[in-house]
Amino acid sequence: MPNTFITPDIVAKASLGFWQNMAVLPNLFNRQYESEFSGYVGDTITIRKQASLTASRFSPATGIVLQDVIESSMTVTIGQPFDVSVQIDQRQWDFELSEFAYEVMEPMGRALSRESEKTIAAKLAAATASPMDPLKPLEAIINARKELNKAEVPLDNRFMVVGAGVAATLIGSPQFLQAQQAGGTDAFREATIGRLFGMPVYESVVIDEADSYVCHKDCLTIVSIVPVIPRGIVDGAATSYDGLGIRVLFSYDQLKKKDIISADVYFEAATLRGTPAFRRLTM
Numbered sequence: 001m002p003n004t005f006i007t008p009d010i011v012a013k014a015s016l017g018f019w020q021n022m023a024v025l026p027n028l029f030n031r032q033y034e035s036e037f038s039g040y041v042g043d044t045i046t047i048r049k050q051a052s053l054t055a056s057r058f059s060p061a062t063g064i065v066l067q068d069v070i071e072s073s074m075t076v077t078i079g080q081p082f083d084v085s086v087q088i089d090q091r092q093w094d095f096e097l098s099e100f101a102y103e104v105m106e107p108m109g110r111a112l113s114r115e116s117e118k119t120i121a122a123k124l125a126a127a128t129a130s131p132m133d134p135l136k137p138l139e140a141i142i143n144a145r146k147e148l149n150k151a152e153v154p155l156d157n158r159f160m161v162v163g164a165g166v167a168a169t170l171i172g173s174p175q176f177l178q179a180q181q182a183g184g185t186d187a188f189r190e191a192t193i194g195r196l197f198g199m200p201v202y203e204s205v206v207i208d209e210a211d212s213y214v215c216h217k218d219c220l221t222i223v224s225i226v227p228v229i230p231r232g233i234v235d236g237a238a239t240s241y242d243g244l245g246i247r248v249l250f251s252y253d254q255l256k257k258k259d260i261i262s263a264d265v266y267f268e269a270a271t272l273r274g275t276p277a278f279r280r281l282t283m
Helices: 008-022 090-096 100-125 137-150 164-171 186-191
Strands: 044-049 072-077 082-089 129-131 158-162 192-196 199-203 211-216 220-225 235-241 244-253 258-271 278-282
Touching: 008 100, 008 235, 008 244, 008 258, 072 258, 082 090, 082 100, 100 211, 100 220, 100 244, 100 258, 100 278, 129 137, 137 158, 137 164, 137 211, 137 278, 158 164, 164 192, 164 199, 220 244
Parallel strands: 129 278, 158 199
Antiparallel strands: 044 072, 082 258, 158 211, 192 199, 211 278, 220 258, 235 244, 244 258
16 A cells, blocks of 8 residues: 555544554543643643541530531643554565555554553452352342442442453353443443343453452543644644544655654553442452
């Protein structure tokens, strides 16, 4: 395929499309704070957490009970971006890259997807795990659900993420109901393996096969930011859709006589409500 037909905009849109089709974990968690970042390394925002108040029965003798509204907060800082860069010489352009989307753009999207999933999985795996009996997996899930209830975590927007080993155990359980697989990307639909106690259950290849998580959407917040196009770059493009984005830059290495195609994105995961809003189980 002649390189004159390949532009940064085409590469960015195609690679982003492949990423979105493969994404599972980024679609599950809170992403409402992305718009507050400007797209630079070191950019930091402070997220205010909801205050905790109590209600008391009114007494005409003593009057109302006044409380201070004390908010806690957390900060999220953008680190270095994830980068996927390739170099292509003229011989490859002329003779070898007959299927550019398959040979370059899909692997770029797949690589960024894999790292975004690993970033989220690492945050979840940092929590202390409770044991799950492989012969009685539902008991551990019921207890984890109870702990979320005790922490007053809302019943809506709860879900489970499980590794391959846990998925195999659950699918063999007579109490495990197959979910209706509708909506979302192909990967997202295919990752939905059923429902338990009102929660959709998703299987993830980046989750340890013995681990599972009972989560609320707000236990983590996800930030996917497209870097700005540098002023010195002549050929570059940035695109985003549905909360994910990619920047693609074209340049040329004069010494090696090779084109360089570089795709990158800022992607961070941070605890929002933290462990009160999810529980880690391991077999």
